[in-house]
Amino acid sequence: MQNRTYTADAEPGDTVTVAGWVHEIRDLGGIAFIIVRDTTGKIQVKFEKDEMDDDLVETGLGVNRESVVEITGDVKEEPRAPTDVEIVPTEVEVVAAAEPELPLDPSGKVDADLSTRLDNRTLDARKEDVEAVFKIRGEVLRSVREQFRELGCSEINTPKIVATGTEGGTELFPITYFGEEAFMNQSPQLFKQLMVGSGLERVFEIGPIFRAEEHNTPRHLNEATSIDFESAFYDHTEAMDACESVVKAAYEGVAQNCQDELDALGVDFEVPEGDFPRLTYEEAIERINATGELDEMLVWGDDLPTEGEKALGEDVGTHYFITDWPSEIKPFYIKDHDDDEELSTGFDMMHPRMELVSGGQREHRYERLVDGFEQQGLDPEAFDYYTKMFKYGMPPHAGWGLGGERLIMTMLGLDNIREAVLFPRDRQRLSP
Amino acid sequence: MQNRTYTADAEPGDTVTVAGWVHEIRDLGGIAFIIVRDTTGKIQVKFEKDEMDDDLVETGLGVNRESVVEITGDVKEEPRAPTDVEIVPTEVEVVAAAEPELPLDPSGKVDADLSTRLDNRTLDARKEDVEAVFKIRGEVLRSVREQFRELGCSEINTPKIVATGTEGGTELFPITYFGEEAFMNQSPQLFKQLMVGSGLERVFEIGPIFRAEEHNTPRHLNEATSIDFESAFYDHTEAMDACESVVKAAYEGVAQNCQDELDALGVDFEVPEGDFPRLTYEEAIERINATGELDEMLVWGDDLPTEGEKALGEDVGTHYFITDWPSEIKPFYIKDHDDDEELSTGFDMMHPRMELVSGGQREHRYERLVDGFEQQGLDPEAFDYYTKMFKYGMPPHAGWGLGGERLIMTMLGLDNIREAVLFPRDRQRLSP
Numbered sequence: 001m002q003n004r005t006y007t008a009d010a011e012p013g014d015t016v017t018v019a020g021w022v023h024e025i026r027d028l029g030g031i032a033f034i035i036v037r038d039t040t041g042k043i044q045v046k047f048e049k050d051e052m053d054d055d056l057v058e059t060g061l062g063v064n065r066e067s068v069v070e071i072t073g074d075v076k077e078e079p080r081a082p083t084d085v086e087i088v089p090t091e092v093e094v095v096a097a098a099e100p101e102l103p104l105d106p107s108g109k110v111d112a113d114l115s116t117r118l119d120n121r122t123l124d125a126r127k128e129d130v131e132a133v134f135k136i137r138g139e140v141l142r143s144v145r146e147q148f149r150e151l152g153c154s155e156i157n158t159p160k161i162v163a164t165g166t167e168g169g170t171e172l173f174p175i176t177y178f179g180e181e182a183f184m185n186q187s188p189q190l191f192k193q194l195m196v197g198s199g200l201e202r203v204f205e206i207g208p209i210f211r212a213e214e215h216n217t218p219r220h221l222n223e224a225t226s227i228d229f230e231s232a233f234y235d236h237t238e239a240m241d242a243c244e245s246v247v248k249a250a251y252e253g254v255a256q257n258c259q260d261e262l263d264a265l266g267v268d269f270e271v272p273e274g275d276f277p278r279l280t281y282e283e284a285i286e287r288i289n290a291t292g293e294l295d296e297m298l299v300w301g302d303d304l305p306t307e308g309e310k311a312l313g314e315d316v317g318t319h320y321f322i323t324d325w326p327s328e329i330k331p332f333y334i335k336d337h338d339d340d341e342e343l344s345t346g347f348d349m350m351h352p353r354m355e356l357v358s359g360g361q362r363e364h365r366y367e368r369l370v371d372g373f374e375q376q377g378l379d380p381e382a383f384d385y386y387t388k389m390f391k392y393g394m395p396p397h398a399g400w401g402l403g404g405e406r407l408i409m410t411m412l413g414l415d416n417i418r419e420a421v422l423f424p425r426d427r428q429r430l431s432p
Numbered sequence: 433m434q435n436r437t438y439t440a441d442a443e444p445g446d447t448v449t450v451a452g453w454v455h456e457i458r459d460l461g462g463i464a465f466i467i468v469r470d471t472t473g474k475i476q477v478k479f480e481k482d483e484m485d486d487d488l489v490e491t492g493l494g495v496n497r498e499s500v501v502e503i504t505g506d507v508k509e510e511p512r513a514p515t516d517v518e519i520v521p522t523e524v525e526v527v528a529a530a531e532p533e534l535p536l537d538p539s540g541k542v543d544a545d546l547s548t549r550l551d552n553r554t555l556d557a558r559k560e561d562v563e564a565v566f567k568i569r570g571e572v573l574r575s576v577r578e579q580f581r582e583l584g585c586s587e588i589n590t591p592k593i594v595a596t597g598t599e600g601g602t603e604l605f606p607i608t609y610f611g612e613e614a615f616m617n618q619s620p621q622l623f624k625q626l627m628v629g630s631g632l633e634r635v636f637e638i639g640p641i642f643r644a645e646e647h648n649t650p651r652h653l654n655e656a657t658s659i660d661f662e663s664a665f666y667d668h669t670e671a672m673d674a675c676e677s678v679v680k681a682a683y684e685g686v687a688q689n690c691q692d693e694l695d696a697l698g699v700d701f702e703v704p705e706g707d708f709p710r711l712t713y714e715e716a717i718e719r720i721n722a723t724g725e726l727d728e729m730l731v732w733g734d735d736l737p738t739e740g741e742k743a744l745g746e747d748v749g750t751h752y753f754i755t756d757w758p759s760e761i762k763p764f765y766i767k768d769h770d771d772d773e774e775l776s777t778g779f780d781m782m783h784p785r786m787e788l789v790s791g792g793q794r795e796h797r798y799e800r801l802v803d804g805f806e807q808q809g810l811d812p813e814a815f816d817y818y819t820k821m822f823k824y825g826m827p828p829h830a831g832w833g834l835g836g837e838r839l840i841m842t843m844l845g846l847d848n849i850r851e852a853v854l855f856p857r858d859r860q861r862l863s864p
Contacts, residue, residue: 159655174608233433388535395451423590430595431595
């Protein structure tokens with residue numbers, strides 16, 4: 001649209017044309033106001049009924065809320081207006097009239113349940129706080145990618161239609177691919193590993209992953225965004241350093257570039273400072289046991305139950321790592337310590353509320369990798385496309401996957417992970 | 433890896449540890465060389481057999497090509513070495529031995545067919561030119577995103593598992609989604625449109641799209657990367673301006689940041705200058721007819737055949753737009769001109785070799801949109817999640833989709849679109 005002025009840029013003395021949605025209509029009798037909202041903010045438009053052209057007044061005040069209008073007029077100072085300025089209109093055009101009954105109220109005055117909101121995401125994301133989440137989400141992706149580039153990574157895109165899953169345990173969505181059985185990829189794990197053995201050496205990918213898990217919790221999605229990193233010649237400690245730097249970069253980017261959005265959300269935002277503590281698994285279970293929050297004491301070899309993670313998170317109070325897990329509870333493609341085969345180089349990176357990252361040094365030795373598939377009950381032949389590359393000079397390497405929505409959810413204190421996705425997919429929801 | 437020096441950073445006088453692949457072994461008798469390759473380049477390592485420790489010489493020269501090694505030593509000037517320096521080693525460690533027979537030769541001396549290369553992408557992407565394509569691909573994505581941000585876009589991610597396709601014509605891959613029938617999304621079209629009606633107003637997405645088309649050509653993929661843009665309050669000419677700026681930004685980014693990669697590819701690279709010519713469809717068919725390349729003259733209403741596009745591309749010689757198409761050959765969600773309903777606001781952006789972009793102003797009027805579904809033979813009720821949002825203030829909007837791999841393919845003069853994807857998916861190829 002030629003000559004459009006954003007509401008935030010309208011200065012007293014200007015003649016402007018603003019375009020946006022009718023946020024509110026207030027008719028006080030002789031005088032009436034409409035508030036026009038666009039992506040930058042809101043502005044008041046004043047109608048003095050006796051002094052203005054009847055057609056103009058009728059058009060401006062006859063409109064339904066959430067209709068799209070273009071309004072031309074002069075900007076005046078007005079201390080009583082919400083933004084200290086108002087427009088005195090000379091032209092009003094209704095570009096797209098809204099029906100009088102709305103399925104939800106974008107002014108935010110009337111609450112709607114999450115399901116109604118997701119069914120009407122267009123209207124829902126007109127709300128300042130919802131819009132803010134998704135602007136922040138964009139900034140998180142931007143600053144994460146910038147940090148990957150600082151780390152010397154090449155961006156890769158790996159296929160989402162695959163012949164085999166990454167792991168045995170997690171459920172896969174089956175596809176019919178030209179008559180063949182195929183699946184939607186649950187992780188770029190195998191592909192990013194293949195690329196650290198190429199000339200790229202250090203790579204990242206941000207893309208969708210698909211998990212047919214029957215979870216139905218506020219922190220699981222069936223389609224999610226995975227932020228993946230993998231580097232040749234890195235061990236697990238170097239991978240943790242990279243992980244910490246990426247998470248901090250996300251917070252720093254948001255702090256620097258999204259102050260208005262944080263204000264709209266009313267979030268008490270702090271960039272994590274200092275090194276993330278690195279607890280061994282053994283220390284973690286001791287500290288969990290010491291909290292007394294669990295009915296039964298954890299012993300070596302137990303996976304950490306959700307309540308255990310929660311108790312530990314409250315105890316630690318910051319992002320932290322858990323390292324040196326028992327090998328038997330980490331995936332077979334994670335390397336064990338050279339001096340103790342019972343101990344894995346796998347690590348998790350935790351927010352006090354939940355796990356964000358899973359990573360480790362990878363098994364790069366062909367024979368051991370193939371053994372690992374067998375021990376996991378998988379047919380190594382089905383993964384031949386992957387394992388055979390380990391026969392031709394696969395460097396030691398390490399990496400991790402970070403849940404994009406969990407990062408945003410914990411950063412902004414969102415109750416439900418679905419608040420961090422425009423169109424979430426779960427067992428009940430396939431549309432829109 | 434602590435204390436690693438990249439081969440490109442090794443300076444005479446330094447003591448370094450380099451890590452990488454054994455690119456070449458040359459044994460001249462009393463003296464022998466290995467060339468070590470890493471992501472930054474290559475370096476010569478000299479073995480003087482009589483003057484060095486036997487174990488060291490044996491380890492260094494006993495290794496197979498493409499094995500991963502770590503070599504510590506002193507860097508010396510050596511004008512006869514390929515990079516004017518060489519390492520005199522004091523320590524050699526074989527970190528991952530390669531088998532003696534390789535499925536393809538990463539030195540590039542022996543050609544391999546595309547299928548063998550794709551089966552062994554790890555080795556293939558050790559070749560300087562292949563690695564260069566994917567480093568450039570990363571830079572294209574980076575600079576395109578930066579330009580989107582310049583344009584004031586928010587980044588969005590829309591679902592890849594969907595209940596309905598975008599268009600009737602293109603084939604969909606079916607998925608089983610918790611017992612329900614679903615599909616892999618063939619385009620973010622409907623979702624990005626829903627978001628221009630939200631507070632975000634202007635959005636972009638770069639993500640995978642899936643098309644079950646039975647094409648088997650050097651320029652079609654069944655899983656591809658779509659670069660999508662959509663803006664409220666834009667008409668088709670403004671969308672074309674944005675499109676032109678994004679494509680130019682990709683070329684400029686590569687010119688500025690990928691000179692080494694362009695040299696490795698030997699590509700004669702030029703950043704497009706000046707405005708892209710905008711031909712109407714009518715002018716386009718006239719010019720195609722005037723070339724005399726087609727057996728039969730094109731008439732109004734014909735779609736442009738591939739040979740026609742080719743003839744026109746040679747005639748124009750630069751990127752260009754084709755505008756003002758007959759409405760009947762553009763999708764129903766593209767708006768017609770207000771003063772001529774036979775004429776669509778749809779446009780294509782062409783590289784001389786092929787179409788890169790398809791876009792237009794969208795139909796934002798509810799009644800007409802629903803009529804369009806019916807005329808296309810689609811059930812508007814199935815698309816209710818989308819159309820109903822048009823009842824509540826959907827602004828006029830325009831946008832486009834750009835084929836990411838086609839952009840890279842035409843930019844670098846690649847023969848086959850599969851050269852621009854690490855792990856392409858086509859009718860024959862589902863793995864790796």
